[in-house]
Amino acid sequence: MLLLTVLDRFIDPFGRFLSDIVQLDPLLLQLGVFALLLGGVYALAALGLTTIFGVMDIVNFAHGMLLVVGMYTSWLLASSLGVHPFLTVPLAVVVLFLIGVILSVLTIEPIIEAPEQNQFIVTLGISFILLAGLRITFTTKPRQVDLALGELKIAGTFIPVAQLVALIIAVTAIVVLWGLLNYTWIGRAIRATADNRDSAWYMGVNVPRIDHLTFGLGAALAGLAGASIALFSPFTPSAGETYLIRAFIIAVLGGLGSFPGALVGGIIVGFIEVFGGFYLPGTAGDILIFLLFILLLYLKPTGLFGKEVTR
Amino acid sequence: MTSGRTTKRRSYIKAIGAGVTGIALAGCSGGNQDDQGGQGTTTGMTDTGPSEVMIGGNHPLSGALSRAGTAMANAGKLAVQHINEGGVVPGFEDGGIPSLDGATLKFVSKDNKGKQQLGGEIERELADQGAKAIIGCYSSPVSRAATQAAEREQVPHVVDVSVADGVVGKDSKYAWRVAPNANRFSQNYAEFMPAAARANGQSMKTAAIVYLNNSFGQAIRKHLQNYLPDNDVEVVLKEGYSFGQSSMDTEATKIKQQDADAFIFVGYAGGGIRMMNSFQNVNYTPPIMSGCATPTFTSLNAIKQIGKFANGGFGNNYDFNFNLDWTDTVFADYRETFGERLTVIHAVMSYTTVVTIANAIDQAGSASRQDINAALKNIEVSDHPAAMGPVTFGSNHENKNALTPMLQVQNLQADIVWPTKYAQSKPKFG
Numbered sequence: 007m008l009l010l011t012v013l014d015r016f017i018d019p020f021g022r023f024l025s026d027i028v029q030l031d032p033l034l035l036q037l038g039v040f041a042l043l044l045g046g047v048y049a050l051a052a053l054g055l056t057t058i059f060g061v062m063d064i065v066n067f068a069h070g071m072l073l074v075v076g077m078y079t080s081w082l083l084a085s086s087l088g089v090h091p092f093l094t095v096p097l098a099v100v101v102l103f104l105i106g107v108i109l110s111v112l113t114i115e116p117i118i119e120a121p122e123q124n125q126f127i128v129t130l131g132i133s134f135i136l137l138a139g140l141r142i143t144f145t146t147k148p149r150q151v152d153l154a155l156g157e158l159k160i161a162g163t164f165i166p167v168a169q170l171v172a173l174i175i176a177v178t179a180i181v182v183l184w185g186l187l188n189y190t191w192i193g194r195a196i197r198a199t200a201d202n203r204d205s206a207w208y209m210g211v212n213v214p215r216i217d218h219l220t221f222g223l224g225a226a227l228a229g230l231a232g233a234s235i236a237l238f239s240p241f242t243p244s245a246g247e248t249y250l251i252r253a254f255i256i257a258v259l260g261g262l263g264s265f266p267g268a269l270v271g272g273i274i275v276g277f278i279e280v281f282g283g284f285y286l287p288g289t290a291g292d293i294l295i296f297l298l299f300i301l302l303l304y305l306k307p308t309g310l311f312g313k314e315v316t317r
Numbered sequence: 318m319t320s321g322r323t324t325k326r327r328s329y330i331k332a333i334g335a336g337v338t339g340i341a342l343a344g345c346s347g348g349n350q351d352d353q354g355g356q357g358t359t360t361g362m363t364d365t366g367p368s369e370v371m372i373g374g375n376h377p378l379s380g381a382l383s384r385a386g387t388a389m390a391n392a393g394k395l396a397v398q399h400i401n402e403g404g405v406v407p408g409f410e411d412g413g414i415p416s417l418d419g420a421t422l423k424f425v426s427k428d429n430k431g432k433q434q435l436g437g438e439i440e441r442e443l444a445d446q447g448a449k450a451i452i453g454c455y456s457s458p459v460s461r462a463a464t465q466a467a468e469r470e471q472v473p474h475v476v477d478v479s480v481a482d483g484v485v486g487k488d489s490k491y492a493w494r495v496a497p498n499a500n501r502f503s504q505n506y507a508e509f510m511p512a513a514a515r516a517n518g519q520s521m522k523t524a525a526i527v528y529l530n531n532s533f534g535q536a537i538r539k540h541l542q543n544y545l546p547d548n549d550v551e552v553v554l555k556e557g558y559s560f561g562q563s564s565m566d567t568e569a570t571k572i573k574q575q576d577a578d579a580f581i582f583v584g585y586a587g588g589g590i591r592m593m594n595s596f597q598n599v600n601y602t603p604p605i606m607s608g609c610a611t612p613t614f615t616s617l618n619a620i621k622q623i624g625k626f627a628n629g630g631f632g633n634n635y636d637f638n639f640n641l642d643w644t645d646t647v648f649a650d651y652r653e654t655f656g657e658r659l660t661v662i663h664a665v666m667s668y669t670t671v672v673t674i675a676n677a678i679d680q681a682g683s684a685s686r687q688d689i690n691a692a693l694k695n696i697e698v699s700d701h702p703a704a705m706g707p708v709t710f711g712s713n714h715e716n717k718n719a720l721t722p723m724l725q726v727q728n729l730q731a732d733i734v735w736p737t738k739y740a741q742s743k744p745k746f747g
Binding site: 145245 | 381562597600622
């Protein structure tokens with residue numbers, strides 16, 4: 007009976023969705039734009055997480071909070087020092103890179119070879135400390151960077167400019183990161199460490215230094231995501247939770263350690279969230295996201311862009 | 318980097334599972350308690366009666382709700398200060414409790430961190446320290462835990478702010494509520510908003526609701542669906558959203574497509590600000606833009622974050638009665654005492670609740686918990702700074718005259734516009 011009720015709630019919206027497709031309803035274009043923009047933001051949020059896991063084998067539960075630190079860095083620079091909101095984005099990246107390196111040296115390095123539960127307790131601990139620190143410092147008042155960029159109107163479709171900027175930043179970050187990893191010595195060292203830490207040692211790679219660099223890079227990407235999101239969305243110290251959960255899903259969906267996977271995974275989640283949110287009742291769109299996640303774990307456990315490699 | 322590894326994936330998912338459990342456990346666990354209100358007091362006795370009567374404050378002074386909780390505790394302290402010093406609150410001009418020969422009040426504030434499991438614990442601590450009555454707790458689950466503890470400890474607990482229905486009820490003996498509940502919020506909105514619109518030539522036949530999909534949002538939505546048709550308003554769309562949702566663009570698109578006479582938002586400030594951003598993203602302003610039980614159009618901070626787009630937005634909430642001559646004194650003294658402007662509207666209920674308890678103590682002529690509780694049963698407090706009638710409790714222990722007037726954002730300020738008795742300015746449409 008319950009199953010029938012649930013199915014009924016999904017079948018009717020699906021019929022309306024198909025009908026809109028057949029009629030080429032212009033609304034679909036608007037929803038598609040929103041989905042793409044949201045997916046870009048999610049991809050950006052997942053990028054740092056997948057980088058750190060890909061190289062260091064560490065699930066960084068502090069990633070969401072590092073993202074929030076990026077938001078507050080951007081807001082603080084813009085509201086207190088009068089820095090233009092766009093300029094706060096690279097500054098937040100630098101600040102978060104330094105925070106990431108410091109965290110890596112002080113907290114990650116001592117437990118890098120420890121069992122994974124130690125790692126998750128440490129990163130979770132960092133997350134709680136950052137959350138409490140932000141609440142004490144900035145209170146729980148919602149904050150927002152004062153930037154009204156308006157929206158573009160193309161063929162009857164509205165494109166919020168600030169979100170478009172965030173999408174461009176996401177794609178640029180992915181391209182730059184891909185270039186860094188594939189065409190620089192550091193990139194090769196990072197990839198070597200990711201493939202086999204011991205072999206990398208023997209080949210002369212300073213693995214601890216690469217770890218610090220990678221954790222710093224992951225934190226910098228969190229800062230980039232946070233500062234970009236702050237351009238168009240209000241936030242509080244607890245804002246990281248939503249992005250952390252989405253980032254976990256996207257990282258698995260796209261394939262752990264895969265940058266194109268993060269982008270494609272982010273966009274898939276963005277599309278499901280927007281179209282599911284529009285056609286399905288209430289927050290039922292979330293059900294679709296988690297159903298897809300479970301289904302993928304059964305059908306292609308390595309994720310869309312991941313490859314099966316055994317050690 | 319692109320090689321996903323079986324072992325890695327398993328450990329990743331395992332770690333996520335462990336982490337999520339960890340987060341959940343952390344959310345459930347308590348922590349150290351901050352005592353930001355001093356060590357309480359042992360009620361001093363003179364030959365004729367007590368020289369000092371302790372009132373406890375059970376509020377979230379740290380954590381996510383700390384901003385509101387701290388302001389509420391401060392308002393409680395300020396009310397006690399005004400009553401002790403005299404000259405501000407009518408009925409207490411000479412300072413102290415008249416029937417107790419000028420006995421003073423002492424406000425002891427303790428931190429429940431906004432956690433349900435601490436609500437009862439803090440209540441017991443305050444009772445053990447000698448509180449003769451306790452106020453709190455803001456978060457409804459915490460208030461529920463606190464009022465249950467109050468029943469066991471047989472100490473009167475007067476809820477200053479908590480919206481959820483059922484925090485007090487017919488079975489309550491020691492729990493009372495001054496603030497409006499979810500039902501009253503919705504009832505007042507459903508009555509006042511259409512009345513204000515129609516009195517000013519604006520049609521309000523249909524409404525679309527976007528609500529936070531948790532117990533608070535669902536309760537308000539359910540009541541609105543009950544009361545709006547009684548006021549000739551059809552609910553044509555009801556759409557839930559998740560807490561912390563990244564974007565409200567989808568909801569804004571739906572609302573634009575529906576184009577109902579009134580848009581009603583139910584949720585916290587962050588969601589409200591995001592909703593307004595999304596309306597701007599789709600270039601849409603609802604004919605009547607409003608909220609019920611949300612700070613979106615009533616909190617100065619939220620209005621500031623939204624900016625000019627908030628102008629014209631309506632929201633109902635309890636508020637100060639700005640037509641009273643001593644309301645300005647409350648604001649001025651709050652700033653002087655605590656070094657910041659009073660911008661958290663919940664403070665009005667905490668202040669009013671302490672004034673109500675002071676009246677009950679005065680009426681009882683005793684600092685006995687039982688006597689104070691008995692006095693609360695028949696109390697009628699007309700002299701308080703809130704925009705509502707006299708505080709008086711019904712058989713369900715709810716304040717019969719709890720009220721949430723309609724406010725409208727005009728020039729980035731939230732003014733009471735309806736009902737006219739409390740209005741600071743006239744509502745503007747179009």
